Amino acid sequence: MSQVTVTLPDGSNRAVPAGTAVRDIAESISPRLAKAALAGIVDGRLVDLAFVLEQDAAVRIVTPDHPEALKLCRHSAAHLLAAAVTSLFSGVQCGIGPPTDEGFFYDFVVPRPFVPEDLDAIEAKMRELASEDLVYERQMWPREEAKAFFAGRGEPLKVQLIDEKTEGQHEVSCYTIKDKDTFIDFCVGPHVPTTGKLKAFKLLTTSNAYWKGDARNQPMQRVYGTAFLSDKELKAYLAQVEEAKKRDHRKLGRELGLFTFHQWAPGAAFWLDNGTTLYNTLANYMREVLFPAGYVEVKTPLVFNKDLWETSGHWSHYRENMFLVESTDGEAMGMKAMNCPGHMLVFGSTVRSYRDLPLRLHEQTPLHRNEASGVLSGLTRVRQFSQDDAHCFVTQGQIEDEVERLLGLVQRVYGDFGLSYTAKLSTRPAEFLGDVATWDSAEAQLKAALQRSGQAYTINEGDGAFYGPKIDFDVTDAIGRKWQCATIQLDYQMPQRFGLKYVGADNAEHLPIVIHRAIYGSFERFIAILIEHYAGAFPLWLAPVQVMVLPIADRHLAYAASVRSQVQAASLRVQLDERQEKIGYKIREAQLQKIPYMLVVGDREIADATVAVRTRKGGDQGSKPLADFVGAARGEVASRAVDLVPSHENASV
RNA sequence: GCCGGCGUAGCUCAGUGGUAGAGCAGCUGAUUCGUAAUCAGCAGGUCGUCCGUUCAACCCGGAUCGCCGGCUCCA
Numbered sequence: 079m080s081q082v083t084v085t086l087p088d089g090s091n092r093a094v095p096a097g098t099a100v101r102d103i104a105e106s107i108s109p110r111l112a113k114a115a116l117a118g119i120v121d122g123r124l125v126d127l128a129f130v131l132e133q134d135a136a137v138r139i140v141t142p143d144h145p146e147a148l149k150l151c152r153h154s155a156a157h158l159l160a161a162a163v164t165s166l167f168s169g170v171q172c173g174i175g176p177p178t179d180e181g182f183f184y185d186f187v188v189p190r191p192f193v194p195e196d197l198d199a200i201e202a203k204m205r206e207l208a209s210e211d212l213v214y215e216r217q218m219w220p221r222e223e224a225k226a227f228f229a230g231r232g233e234p235l236k237v238q239l240i241d242e243k244t245e246g247q248h249e250v251s252c253y254t255i256k257d258k259d260t261f262i263d264f265c266v267g268p269h270v271p272t273t274g275k276l277k278a279f280k281l282l283t284t285s286n287a288y289w290k291g292d293a294r295n296q297p298m299q300r301v302y303g304t305a306f307l308s309d310k311e312l313k314a315y316l317a318q319v320e321e322a323k324k325r326d327h328r329k330l331g332r333e334l335g336l337f338t339f340h341q342w343a344p345g346a347a348f349w350l351d352n353g354t355t356l357y358n359t360l361a362n363y364m365r366e367v368l369f370p371a372g373y374v375e376v377k378t379p380l381v382f383n384k385d386l387w388e389t390s391g392h393w394s395h396y397r398e399n400m401f402l403v404e405s406t407d408g409e410a411m412g413m414k415a416m417n418c419p420g421h422m423l424v425f426g427s428t429v430r431s432y433r434d435l436p437l438r439l440h441e442q443t444p445l446h447r448n449e450a451s452g453v454l455s456g457l458t459r460v461r462q463f464s465q466d467d468a469h470c471f472v473t474q475g476q477i478e479d480e481v482e483r484l485l486g487l488v489q490r491v492y493g494d495f496g497l498s499y500t501a502k503l504s505t506r507p508a509e510f511l512g513d514v515a516t517w518d519s520a521e522a523q524l525k526a527a528l529q530r531s532g533q534a535y536t537i538n539e540g541d542g543a544f545y546g547p548k549i550d551f552d553v554t555d556a557i558g559r560k561w562q563c564a565t566i567q568l569d570y571q572m573p574q575r576f577g578l579k580y581v582g583a584d585n586a587e588h589l590p591i592v593i594h595r596a597i598y599g600s601f602e603r604f605i606a607i608l609i610e611h612y613a614g615a616f617p618l619w620l621a622p623v624q625v626m627v628l629p630i631a632d633r634h635l636a637y638a639a640s641v642r643s644q645v646q647a648a649s650l651r652v653q654l655d656e657r658q659e660k661i662g663y664k665i666r667e668a669q670l671q672k673i674p675y676m677l678v679v680g681d682r683e684i685a686d687a688t689v690a691v692r693t694r695k696g697g698d699q700g701s702k703p704l705a706d707f708v709g710a711a712r713g714e715v716a717s718r719a720v721d722l723v724p725s726h727e728n729a730s731v
Numbered sequence: 732g733c734c735g736g737c738g739u740a741g742c743u744c745a746g747u748g749g750u751a752g753a754g755c756a757g758c759u760g761a762u763u764c765g766u767a768a769u770c771a772g773c774a775g776g777u778c779g780u781c782c783g784u785u786c787a788a789c790c791c792g793g794a795u796c797g798c799c800g801g802c803u804c805c806a
Contacts, residue, residue: 191735285801286734292803297734300801328799332742341779341797399804416806445806452733453804465806563806590736600806630762658763666767680765690766698766 092200094131097167101127101271104139114141116270117150120720124150126216126268152177154214154269155279155305157253157324159184159439161261162203163301171233173298179317181304181517185287188237192284192446200301201281211274212256216267218249218616222444224264228370235289236264237295243304278312279305291405321557327609328456334614334671336605336622337457345454346462350624357601357653359443359620361457364466364598367491370481371706373468375437378420380443385408389575390419398617401446401461401616411584413446418569418594421469422576425590430580432473434482435590440468459608465600470593471573473580476521481527481549481566488551488564489533491597495608495719496617497553499564500532504541504548512570522569545571556722563599563607568592612722615672619715626668627689628678637684641677641704648708650715669694675711677704695721 084103100118104127117140118125124146131137137203140147141639156175163186164170170293175184192200219227221244228236253269269274277695281303289295306312323329331337336353339346349357354472364373381403387393392400392415398422401413414420421439430437444464447720451457485501503524504518528535535549540546543627545570552560569592579587592714598604605613608620616626625645629638638654645652661678678690688701 193735269785283800284735287802288733297802299735302801310762344797447805448805452732452734452802455799456795459805463806467806525805552739565806596806630765633763659766660769662764663767663768664766671769676766678766682765692765692766 082131084131085134087136089478093597096132096613098131099127099140100129100137102133102497103137107139111139111141113664114668116144116147116275117268118145123400124268126214128216129268129306131445136202147307149177149269151276151307152182152305154273155276155303156182156206156384157214157255157261157263157265157269158207158276158279159200159281159303160186160299161257162200163188163206164201164261165257165259166199166206168234170237173235175263176264181282181302183300185289185298185300185414187289187296188299191286192301197284197301199280201303204279207255207257208255208273208276208304211272213272214267214269215254215256216269216291216545217252217254217262221248221250224250224252227262228264239603240264243484244544252580276305277637278307278309279303280312281724282314302467318557320612322559325557325610325613326456326459330609330614331457334622336609344665345449345459347457347460348461353605353620356605356620360598360601360605361466363494364442364491365440366489368438368440368468369667371438371487372436373440374423375420375440375442378424379414379445380446381411382419384412386419386423387412389570390422391420391487392416399447399449400447405631411662414603415445415447417441417443417445418465418572418592419467422572422578423574423594426578427473428577430471430578430583430590432588433579435471435473436476437471438468438591438726439471440466442466457602460600462518463600463602466598466604467594470595471580471590472583473588474519474591474594477529477568477593478523478527480593481524481677482531484566484593485527485531485533485549488597489531492551492553492564496722497555497607497611499553500550500560501528501535501549501551502538502541504538504550505530505536506547507540507542507544509544510542512545512546516570517547520570524549524566524568536697542571545569553607555607555637556613557610559610561603561607562602564597565595565599567594569594613628613722616674617719617721618711620673621672622651622722623653623673624650624715625675625677625711626664626671626673626697627652627654627667627677627679628661628664629654629656630678632658634679634681634684638679641679641689644704644713645677645708647714650708650711665692677705677707 080096083091083093101112101115104115106432115127116126118129119138119140120129122136133684153176156177157683160172160175162173168186169189171187172186175182197654221240225237225240225449240250249264250264253263253265253267257272281301283302285300287298287299287300304315333600334352335350336356337349338349340348363597396415400415403411403413405411424436424439442464444462446462447461449461462543470480505521510517517682538671548565548567551560551564553563554560573590575594578590627638627642635656642652664678672694673693676692678692683689685699686701687703689701689704689707690701691707693699
């Protein structure tokens with residue numbers, strides 16, 4: 079029998095007979111390794127433990143601590159799910175069942191939609207199959223035979239998949255889970271060796287999906303689940319989900335009196351007093367950032383004649399997302415869904431010189447988008463919102479500098495909120511307007527700006543808008559979730575559509591380029607992110623109520639009122655709790671409202687002209703002169719100190 | 732928009748084919764208190780809305796609105 083040489087990760091070689099399985103290599107290294115083994119990597123390719131070595135190869139054994147292991151186990155869990163579903167229900171067709179970032183799902187065509195009780199039954203069946211430690215076996219089927227098999231079993235979707243994915247192949251790869259009813263699925267694998275390796279999994283939810291994600295196709299039922307390599311990790315994940323629930327901005331928004339919704343204004347928030355304070359604080363902060371950076375603020379109309387939207391191109395491409403209204407003359411009007419067309423008119427309202435550029439127009443007025451009812455969700459997806467929008471009109475040669483300035487702004491703003499972020503550059507898509515040379519130049523300038531500012535970025539090839547390349551930013555919140563917020567988009571088309579021009583140094587007319595840019599994205603969505611990021615415990619500079627004065631008894635009211643006035647005079651947002659309640663009760667309420675500072679005042683404080691400072695985070699800090707407190711608090715506001723609630727702490731109480 | 736689930740007091744939730752409850756919040760009174768809930772009393776809902784079945788509907792059926800989870804889309 080011929081021998082093959084196996085090279086292990088430590089560089090050592092060993093000769094084994096050709097036909098040796100990866101599993102046997104693991105066994106020969108150590109029984110413990112064999113027991114932990116989930117798969118192998120042969121010459122860089124992930125394979126089953128049953129994979130047979132026919133030639134010299136570099137072999138690595140994949141154990142649970144390998145980066146590929148998680149995906150592998152989730153993929154196998156998806157198969158286990160499909161096996162359970164086909165065993166429990168008749169007339170089921172399987173679609174696809176991939177691993178995802180958070181777990182896995184599998185789509186099925188079923189006679190009736192799943193209900194929550196079905197999930198329990200399916201999960202129980204999965205546990206049963208897992209406990210039987212059934213083998214995942216890879217089988218190579220002749221292609222036509224496989225197609226005939228799936229066709230005969232009433233699974234046309236699988237036949238379609240085989241047709242699309244294995245054109246020109248003679249054999250296709252299938253996996254079985256041999257139960258009393260053998261489950262067979264078309265799949266390239268690899269998989270864990272047996273179902274017994276899957277211990278830490280949980281089904282989460284069912285939902286509707288469509289074959290290939292296209293609503294014109296057959297509706298299917300999707301079952302979501304998650305799986306981990308250890309119970310500990312699964313528990314940690316579920317705890318993380320719980321933590322996210324506690325931080326849910328919809329819940330905190332109500333509890334903290336920030337905003338509310340009413341069914342008569344779906345997708346439009348009512349900002350309550352506390353929320354309005356927060357909103358305004360963010361709006362003014364943005365002005366504070368943008369004005370020194372050379373921006374001017376404008377306000378443009380909310381309703382425009384259809385001609386505006388026809389000129390911008392939105393009438394033909396975006397009309398179904400706009401709220402349309404009619405004037406008394408029967409004139410068709412549309413509520414603005416974005417500011418750019420209005421800003422084009424501002425630019426064109428007077429003669430512009432190259433000396434005026436860059437011209438940076440900032441606007442915070444509300445926008446309306448008639449979003450599909452099913453997509454509305456809290457503050458993250460609404461029909462009325464405002465952006466921290468701006469359009470920078472620049473010359474072709476100013477792009478790089480302007481983008482570099484923008485990158486600096488993004489860094490500064492996210493830094494002030496304690497948010498980390500990543501950037502991605504999206505380049506020319508397959509369908510684009512304009513000429514390639516202009517695109518290349520624009521992309522080169524964006525890259526140069528990114529490099530000059532030291533901003534790390536990834537490239538999304540071909541993901542740019544049809545009118546220009548862009549840089550998008552994802553922020554990561556305190557519990558690790560990513561949100562797309564800021565964007566910087568180059569646009570050559572809009573200025574052209576509006577016939578914009580500026581007079582150059584050469585006394586000739588030139589076309590300006592516009593940079594659409596936003597840092598928050600929208601106030602609504604950004605506030606939602608901040609609420610969840612801070613778990614409702616806003617840093618002092620953002621807290622709607624910064625200080626609560628708590629008198630111990632009625633006789634302390636006058637002193638408390640004087641404390642309040644002095645704190646108020648220092649431009650801090652302060653309230654006085656003058657209810658006839660015990661101090662513990664008032665403290666509890668202020669604590670639940672996540673108010674950063676409580677000032678307790680009683681006989682001792684009156685005698686010493688002090689306040690007893692209590693922080694929401696650290697409890698009683700002892701007494702100090704009011705002026706000392708005010709000075710420190712003002713300093714904390716000015717520095718915009720960030721005070722994050724760690725994700726492992728109970729965020730709600 | 733599509734699929735599924737849900738809609739009972741301000742909030743969190745019980746509940747039954749014979750016109751509804753609890754806790755918290757609210758109000759009133761008493762209590763004047765030192766760092767996360769003082770006590771007592773009172774009040775509060777045409778059970779999302781409309782239509783139907785029924786002697787009788789919060790409960791059954793249909794429609795509609797909204798919310799939630801997904802799909803698609805997106806700031």
